[in-house]
Amino acid sequence: MATYPINQIRNQFPALNRTYNGLPAVYFDGPGGSQVVQESIDAIVTYMSNGGANLQGQFPTSRETENYILEAREIVADLLGTRPEEVAFGQNATSLAFSIARAVSNTWNRGDEIVLTEMDHPANIDSWLTVAKEKGVNVRWIKVDSKTCTLDLSNLNSIINEKTRLVAVTLASNAIGTISNIESISPHVKKVNALLALDAVHAVPHFAIDRKKLGADIILCSAYKFFGPHVGIAVIRKELFEGLNTYKVGPSPAKIPDKLETGTQNFSGISAIKPAIEFIEKLGTGSSRRERIISGYERIEKHENQLAHLMRNGLTSIEGVKMFQSTNLIASTPTIAFCIEGISPTDFCRKLAEEYAIFAADGHFYATRLADRLGVLDKGGWIRAGIAPYNTVEEVERFVSAVRQITFNAVMEPQNN
């Protein structure tokens, strides 16, 4: 495999030129939203300056808008191993989850069951909880094993049963990076003819996924997490999608995928999805676009895992640092959550930004059930450092040395922290 072209990659992200308090800014806040690749930014400018238009017009700008949408669906289909007509766009993953939950739950009856997990972001919990309550549907939980920081799959045989209508699971935790073992969950879901809804928002920036292989009926993700615009993406398996009774205004198309896309879409944003995915594709090789995307991901994964390894080793060598990570690090994204004894995550991250120009987030990242289970909910949550394809070894070293320094200062001068 050719060397990872880190300089060429960094040149594509203009935000990396930013300085803060006289220092080059370091972005470890990717899980909250990655930086945007130049070609995506250019696409938005081009869309807006070339003459945008609404759909179904007999003039070029309208046809061009329709074409941007089509191209975006096609490349997302290659990204997620699905079909273009199964790809719908929306405001964000959360709004799409609420719309889908409403439509899917139309056929649920009192006494049915759904299965949610303690690991998930509430986008893939509260959307389903809301409709479950409306329909009198019981909710069962896949718990988190706090020792291994993974989902406890030991009772799947009873949790997923004849009454189960849907199982909603995150593909990867946005807080601690654990990748869920969908291969083990999926057969249980299929056995009882339930639906599998995967939250891939935190997964898609880091590894290749294949809807069919995963056995997913619904997938959610968001382009602003993978180098692109603020547009939510939903994939719904065609046969399910066609039968869904979605909430929409009368005159809008009843066909898939349009029927999930209420109102006028974010056309400029949608035009910027393709270049964001092409960023991944261009790192890869292969004869089809899907092959190049998968091979691009392999290079990203290798680079990110090297940096994550370096960061984890550095952090664990600092006294007072407590890591929250899956015991199986192969099945983790390069997202590293930790706490430091005696320092609040908020104070720590403020210092990190103000004194070192390193941007990392603090809190529970909406993963409140997970934070509760791991004992950090009432302690300000975690400090989270997420590695992205544009991060470097030097940045990781700068981060580890800043953590060491802040921790040392806190021990020496506890009254200042």
Ligand SMILES: Cc1ncc(COP(=O)(O)O)c(C=O)c1O
């Ligand atoms: C795992 C996960 N799921 C869902 C969401 C919500 O996505 P959106 O902001 O597109 O609604 C996020 C956002 O951080 C997330 O990390």
